[in-house]
Amino acid sequence: MDQQRQITVLQASAITISTIVGVGVLSLPLAAVRAADAGAPLVTLLGAALSILASMLIVWLGMRFPNESYIEYSEKLIGKGLARTIIIIWILYFAILSSLIAREFGEVVITAVLRNTPLEVTVIVMLLLAAFTSRKNIMTFAYIHTFYIPFILVPVLLIVALSLKNADVVNVLPLWGNEPSGIVKGFFMLSTMFQGYFIMMMVIPSMRSPKKAMRSIWLAMLITSILYVLVVSATVSVFGAEETKKLLWPTLELAKDTSLPANILERLDAVFLAVWVTAVYTSLFSCYYFTIYSIGKLFRLQDHGMLSFFILPFLFLLAMLPQSLVQLNEINALITQFGVALTIAYPGLLLLVSLLRKKRGNQKQ
Amino acid sequence: MSYSKWMGSQKSDNNHAATDANQNQEQERPITSSLRETTDSIRKLLGDNDDFNTHEFHVFGQFQAMMYYFTDMTDHTIINNTILKPLKYGPRHIDVEDIPISQLKDTLINDTLYHSEGYAESSLSIITDSILRGQTVIAIEGLPEAFIFDTRKISHRSIEQPATEQVIRGSREGFIESLSTNISLLRYRMQTTDFRVKSMEIGARTKSKVAICFMEGVTNPGIVEEVKKRLSAIEIDAILDSGYLEQFIEDNHWSPFPQIQYTERPDKVVANILEGRVAILVDGSPLALIVPTVFSQFYQTAEDYTERFLLMSGIRLSRLVALVFSLVFPSLYVAIISFNPELIPTEFAVAVAGGRAGVPFPAVVEVLVIEISMEVLREATIRLPQQVGGALSIVGVLVIGQAAVAAGFASPITVVIIALTTIGSFATPAYNAALALRILRFPLIILAGTFGLYGVMVGLILVTNHLLSLRSFGVPYLSPFVPGNFQGMRDLLTRAPLWKMRNRPSFLYTLDQSRLGDTKKDQVNHASEDIISPVQPDGEKGQ
Numbered sequence: 054m055d056q057q058r059q060i061t062v063l064q065a066s067a068i069t070i071s072t073i074v075g076v077g078v079l080s081l082p083l084a085a086v087r088a089a090d091a092g093a094p095l096v097t098l099l100g101a102a103l104s105i106l107a108s109m110l111i112v113w114l115g116m117r118f119p120n121e122s123y124i125e126y127s128e129k130l131i132g133k134g135l136a137r138t139i140i141i142i143w144i145l146y147f148a149i150l151s152s153l154i155a156r157e158f159g160e161v162v163i164t165a166v167l168r169n170t171p172l173e174v175t176v177i178v179m180l181l182l183a184a185f186t187s188r189k190n191i192m193t194f195a196y197i198h199t200f201y202i203p204f205i206l207v208p209v210l211l212i213v214a215l216s217l218k219n220a221d222v223v224n225v226l227p228l229w230g231n232e233p234s235g236i237v238k239g240f241f242m243l244s245t246m247f248q249g250y251f252i253m254m255m256v257i258p259s260m261r262s263p264k265k266a267m268r269s270i271w272l273a274m275l276i277t278s279i280l281y282v283l284v285v286s287a288t289v290s291v292f293g294a295e296e297t298k299k300l301l302w303p304t305l306e307l308a309k310d311t312s313l314p315a316n317i318l319e320r321l322d323a324v325f326l327a328v329w330v331t332a333v334y335t336s337l338f339s340c341y342y343f344t345i346y347s348i349g350k351l352f353r354l355q356d357h358g359m360l361s362f363f364i365l366p367f368l369f370l371l372a373m374l375p376q377s378l379v380q381l382n383e384i385n386a387l388i389t390q391f392g393v394a395l396t397i398a399y400p401g402l403l404l405l406v407s408l409l410r411k412k413r414g415n416q417k418q
Numbered sequence: 419m420s421y422s423k424w425m426g427s428q429k430s431d432n433n434h435a436a437t438d439a440n441q442n443q444e445q446e447r448p449i450t451s452s453l454r455e456t457t458d459s460i461r462k463l464l465g466d467n468d469d470f471n472t473h474e475f476h477v478f479g480q481f482q483a484m485m486y487y488f489t490d491m492t493d494h495t496i497i498n499n500t501i502l503k504p505l506k507y508g509p510r511h512i513d514v515e516d517i518p519i520s521q522l523k524d525t526l527i528n529d530t531l532y533h534s535e536g537y538a539e540s541s542l543s544i545i546t547d548s549i550l551r552g553q554t555v556i557a558i559e560g561l562p563e564a565f566i567f568d569t570r571k572i573s574h575r576s577i578e579q580p581a582t583e584q585v586i587r588g589s590r591e592g593f594i595e596s597l598s599t600n601i602s603l604l605r606y607r608m609q610t611t612d613f614r615v616k617s618m619e620i621g622a623r624t625k626s627k628v629a630i631c632f633m634e635g636v637t638n639p640g641i642v643e644e645v646k647k648r649l650s651a652i653e654i655d656a657i658l659d660s661g662y663l664e665q666f667i668e669d670n671h672w673s674p675f676p677q678i679q680y681t682e683r684p685d686k687v688v689a690n691i692l693e694g695r696v697a698i699l700v701d702g703s704p705l706a707l708i709v710p711t712v713f714s715q716f717y718q719t720a721e722d723y724t725e726r727f728l729l730m731s732g733i734r735l736s737r738l739v740a741l742v743f744s745l746v747f748p749s750l751y752v753a754i755i756s757f758n759p760e761l762i763p764t765e766f767a768v769a770v771a772g773g774r775a776g777v778p779f780p781a782v783v784e785v786l787v788i789e790i791s792m793e794v795l796r797e798a799t800i801r802l803p804q805q806v807g808g809a810l811s812i813v814g815v816l817v818i819g820q821a822a823v824a825a826g827f828a829s830p831i832t833v834v835i836i837a838l839t840t841i842g843s844f845a846t847p848a849y850n851a852a853l854a855l856r857i858l859r860f861p862l863i864i865l866a867g868t869f870g871l872y873g874v875m876v877g878l879i880l881v882t883n884h885l886l887s888l889r890s891f892g893v894p895y896l897s898p899f900v901p902g903n904f905q906g907m908r909d910l911l912t913r914a915p916l917w918k919m920r921n922r923p924s925f926l927y928t929l930d931q932s933r934l935g936d937t938k939k940d941q942v943n944h945a946s947e948d949i950i951s952p953v954q955p956d957g958e959k960g961q
Contacts, residue, residue, distance in 0.1 A: 064901065166872055167757070175872075182876060186883050193887040196900045200886055323758040323871055330875040 060195045060260045062269040068198040068256055068339070069273035073249030074205055074280065075336025076157045078329065080382075081246055081281060082288035082303040088239020091294045092230025094286045099236065100243025101278035105271075107397045108250035112270045114404045115254055118414030119263035123254045124350045126414055130406045137351070139399060144347045146392050147251075148364065151340040152371035153385055155179050158333045160378055165305060166326055176372050182334060183341040184365050188358035191259050194342060201331050208328040209280060212304075212321070213287045215311045220290040230294075245389035247277060251396050252339050255346055301378075341368075448540040453484055453559040460486055460555075463546045470549075477505050478514040481522065482559040491552030493571035500532040501554065501567055519560045526565070538563040547625070574599065580682035580704075582849060585721045592682045597627050597701035603684040604631060608691070612636070618649060621657040627701040628663065631687075637694050638927045644891055645696050645709060660703040667709075669889055674857055676850040677890040679711040686720045694928035710891035710926070714899070714910050716851035717741055722913050731912035738911065740845035745855045745881075747839045748785050749866035749874050751832075755781045757870030773829040781832075782867025788828055788836050789863065791818075793856070796840070897925035917942045 060068075085093035118126040127136040159176040167175070186197065229236065253270055257263050288303045291310065297303050308325035344364065349357030375381040407413070449456045457472065464470055473485040483505070487497070508514035509529045517525055523538060539545060540563045545555050552570030577599070580592030593600045601615055610633075617629045628649060632642055648667040657663060660680060668677045681687060682704050687697045690708045698707040717737045722730045754761050755770070762770060777784055795814040819833040839859070846852040858881060865873035888895035898907055908914035909923075922928045934941075 059901070061901070162872060167870060170869075178869075178876060182879060185880075189883075189887050192894075193883075196886040196894065196896070197883055200882065200896070200900045321761075323761055327871040327875045330872060331879060334879055 058259055058261060059192060060256060062260075062262075062265045062272075064195045064199050065253065065256050065260055065266065065269035066273040066276070067202045068195060068252055069250055069270065070277055071198045071202055071205055071332065071335040072252045072339040073247055073273070073277045073336070074209070074332050075249070076154050076161075076333045077246045078209065078281075078284065078332065079161060079302040079304045082285045082297050083300065084242055084246065085239075085285045086289060086294045086297045088242060089235045090230040090232050091225055091289065092228060092233065092236055093289045093294065093297075094225060094282050095229055096236045096240050096243055097246075097282050097285045098278065099240040100245075101247060101274070101281065103240060103244040104247035104250065104393075105274045105278070107244070107393070108247075108253065108270050108274055109267070110397065110404060111250060111400045112253050112257070112266050114400050114407065115257035116263055116266050117404075117407055117412075118258075119260075120258060121414050122258055122346075122350045124347065126407075127403060130403050130410070130412060140347065140351060143395065143399065144344060144351070146388070146395060147340055147344045147347070148368060149371055149388055150248075150392065151183075151337060151344060152368045153381070153388065154333065154337045154340060155183075155368065156372040156375060156381060157385070158337070159372070160381065161302065161305070161326075165302075165322065173373065177369060179334065179337060180341075180365055180368055180372070183337045184361045186338055187342045187345055187361040191255075194338075195256075195259075197338070198335055201335050204328060205332045205335070206276075206280070208325060209284065212308050212311055212325060213283050216287050216291055216307050219310060220287065221293075222290060224290045224293040225286055241393070242386065242390065245386075245393050246281065247274070248389065248393060248396070249336060249339065250274065252343060254400075255343055447542045449542050449545065449557070449562065449564060451560050451562050453482060453557055456557045456564065457484055457486075459542055460546060460549070463542070464549070475502065475506065477522075477526075477558055478508045478517070479506075480514075481519075483556055485554060485556050486549055487554040487569070488549065488552060491572060492554055492569045496533070496567075496569045496571075497554055501536075501556070501569075504530050504532050505556075522558065523561055523563065531565075531567075533567045535568045536565050539566050540564070550625075572596070577603075583681065583683050583686075583719070583847070585719065585724075587724045588720050589683070589685050591684055593684060593699075593704040593706060595702050595704055597629060597699055600684070600699050600704075600706070601629060601631070604687060604691075604697075607684060607688045608633075613691075616646070618646075620649060620652050620663070621654060623655045624657055624702075626657040628657070629699045631691060631697040631699065633691050633694075636692065636922070636928050636930050637696060638929060641694075641696055641710065641891055641926070645698065649698070657700060658702065660698065660700045660705045660707050663698060663700060664707055669891065673884065673888055674854040675713070675885065675888060675895070676716075676848075676854065677711055677888065677895070679708045679715055679848065680705045680850070681708065682706075683720060689720070689723070692933075693922050694926035710893040712890065712893060712897045712925070713851075713885065713895050714897075716848040717846060718909075719847045723916070727913050727915045734913060735911060737845050737847070740842035741851075741855065744839050744843035744846070744852070745859060746862065746874065746878070747842070748789065748835055748859060749862040749877070750871075751835050752781050752785050752863055753866040753871045753874050756867060770829075770831055773831050776826045777829050778827065780867070782863065784828055784832055785836070785863055785867075786860070788819075788822070788832055789859065792836055792840055893925050898923065901925075915942075 081097075082093060085097050089096040115123070121129075124136070124140055127140060130136070155176050158179050159172050162175045163170055163172055186193075250270065250273070253266065257266050260266060284304060288307050289297055291307060292300070292303065300306050305322055305325070309322040311321050341361070345357045345360045348354075348360055348364075354360070375384055447459075449459065467488075469488055469490050471487055471489050473487075475483055475485065477483045485497075485502075505526070509525075512525065512529055527536065527538065539548075545564055545566065548566045549555055552572065554567045554569045555564050556567070557564040574594050574596050577591050577594055579590040583592075591603060593603065605613065605615075612634045613631070614634050615629050615631050617627055619625050620628050630642070630645055630649070645667070649663070652663070652666045654662070654666075664676075664678045664680070665671070670677065679690075687706050687708065691697055695708050695710065698709070717734065722734055755774070759767060774781070779787070795818075799814070819828070819837065822828040823830050823833060843852045843856055846855070862874060862877045862881075865877040867873075869876065885895055886900060894901060898910060908919055917934060920934050921931045922933060924931075
């Protein structure tokens with residue numbers, strides 16, 4: 054199993070970044086302006102801060118048990134029965150999250166790109182892609198995320214940079230927006246956008262030196278926060294807060310307005326979407342893999358590859374359940390907020406128990 | 419037990435490799451002292467061959483002896499001068515009249531024979547093997563061992579520049595079919611005590627000699643062990659080319675991408691051995707295999723290192739662009755034309771639309787038809803002799819393409835795109851990698867025609883994930899890009915100067931890391947003045 058313990062600090066950061074940056078990039082500015090008007094960048098920053106704290110919680114917990122999967126140490130800390138119940142809820146949450154990602158992806162594609170394709174086809178293609186790749190081992194998982202990172206980060210930064218020629222600073226002033234009260238209500242919602250850090254729970258047992266896991270999560274959250282704040286600032290400064298509230302996917306509209314210098318290519322949204330596919334694929338892949346990994350560890354299976362096709366029909370059915378885009382967004386908001394609470398509360402509980410009972414895992418490499 | 423046996427099938431297990439029918443029984447039998455018995459057993463094993471000769475003569479005028487050889491494989495000059503002549507005359511400093519039979523063998527080997535590589539052998543199987551390899555065997559009445567001499571002489575072609583790997587600057591030698599010549603080409607380039615050559619025989623009927631070459635103290639022993647293990651496991655009746663070996667020892671047989679590199683150039687083999695890889699050569703094949711292989715090797719050539727780094731970095735980048743182009747260009751064209759024409763700048767879009775006006779098919783079908791005809795044309799030009807083939811390729815691309823446009827079932831831009839793609843695939847130095855990308859183009863075109871840019875992305879993601887999960891002898895296929903390794907990236911997209919590439923590639927885990935000495939300043943930085951001066955050597959200014 055030594056071969057399976059080779060994930061470096063940089064690879065762990067890459068995994069986290071590509072899990073976080075996904076389908077949420079498109080609707081991120083909308084959530085931000087709904088919460089705080091022109092104070093959207095600020096509320097994004099606050100949401101990022103909260104999620105950084107939550108992620109540090111998870112990583113600290115993981116570092117105390119560097120050689121065990123989170124299922125094993127949960128059972129050790131709070132007993133088998135309670136741990137298993139909570140973990141089943143946990144697994145259900147991530148399965149639903151995967152199906153929500155696939156569904157939102159399908160909605161964007163059939164609305165913006167392939168107008169005549171049925172929704173089922175786009176959803177099933179994306180789920181199949183994730184299912185096929187989930188059969189591989191964790192080193193391939195790390196390689197895939199490491200490979201796609203530049204292809205995700207560079208285009209987003211490029212779009213942000215190119216759009217600034219239409220930007221107007223007035224749109225992002227005042228910094229705390231015209232309704233500061235919204236910030237307090239809204240930043241929890243924003244922190245759901247950064248939810249991908251849960252993947253560190255799976256990555257830490259396979260890292261080459263788990264002691265450095267904190268470094269990788271700081272790097273990852275720093276990069277993601279800066280990226281998201283930039284995206285929100287660019288969108289709001291180009292469109293203004295009121296107009297952004299009317300756009301369903303503001304980042305996509307931002308890409309539509311952008312063109313390469315000297316008009317080499319116009320209407321870059323098609324290109325942006327093509328690249329965004331990789332971002333969604335990596336996040337969906339992470340969620341899918343995490344779900345299968347958890348089920349495998351829960352039932353003490355040796356190899357979780359066969360589960361990947363087993364859960365595919367369930368996820369597909371879950372993805373097709375919301376009846377419309379509106380319902381999808383409502384469900385999304387609810388579930389992700391519940392999820393953030395879960396991912397803060399449960400590791401927090403485990404950490405507390407671990408500190409109180411002074412239990413640590415076997416620290417040997 | 420196997421399913422067929424359980425069903426009561428009469429066929430026996432097909433697991434035995436084909437072996438010489440006769441050899442099995444005679445395997446360990448030694449020859450006897452009787453000359454007639456020896457001759458009979460050898461004749462029985464070899465069968466009735468008109469090119470097999472036996473020559474009877476007397477050693478020192480007294481002992482009856484027989485010489486066995488294949489006339490067409492042996493060098494008669496060596497036989498006559500170094501074997502027959504001394505045997506018939508005897509050494510001058512020894513009195514050959516009364517040599518007892520027990521001392522005969524020592525006298526012959528130590529004092530008489532002029533041939534430098536003779537030895538005595540008693541096993542019949544080894545004797546017949548040697549005769550089959552072109553060696554000469556001499557059996558003497560009364561001696562229980564026969565003498566074997568290496569007299570092999572087979573005509574070979576001369577050493578010339580390899581046809582598939584031509585360079586402007588670099589050596590013009592290429593491997594030929596003879597294994598010993600190939601190894602000599604390697605040895606003279608690496609005149610160090612650490613260079614090792616280990617040989618084995620693979621192939622039950624061809625008994626081809628396979629040599630494994632590596633550098634002791636540099637190559638990781640794990641790789642050498644794995645190579646030996648995989649080669650020893652092969653049980654087949656014939657190894658006709660190194661390609662047969664490749665198909666047995668590669669990691670993933672279903673992947674379109676090659677996991678083993680092959681080359682005809684000795685300097686490339688030497689460079690790879692010095693980086694920590696292992697080379698495999700087969701007798702009868704001019705292509706050497708190099709393991710482990712990573713993807714970045716497929717767009718590097720030997721010329722990259724012999725020329726200066728700035729220029730060759732640019733050329734290497736252009737090769738990489740050509741490689742990526744040959745994969746995605748047609749599918750991008752189909753996706754943009756069919757699904758996202760708004761991406762094309764307006765003035766150009768008008769021209770494209772005009773060209774496509776009369777074409778009856780959708781873009782996908784048109785591109786597929788032209789691609790397939792291009793592949794057929796390519797195959798055809800390989801089979802044709804030089805004079806006809808050259809003309810056909812120009813005719814094929816330009817004239818037929820133009821005719822297709824004029825006839826109205828292709829648009830001019832399609833022909834341009836396909837032609838650029840094909841030329842791009844020729845820019846890839848490795849033929850096997852170019853093949854992989856050629857084949858992968860077609861599913862991408864179909865995906866592009868079905869799902870547009872989204873389909874192209876899905877196809878590219880599938881291809882990339884496959885590349886990321888591939889390994890060649892334990893080394894991840896996309897090293898040093900993934901897993902990221904900054905030291906290895908000096909040789910990835912561009913080539914760093916030779917004095918900056920201090921260490922061997924880290925993904926090969928070599929035993930000896932550094933290539934260069936420590937004093938960099940003197941190696942590279944040279945003062946340009948004060949070398950020649952207009953002042954006379956003894957200090958006086960010229961008149």
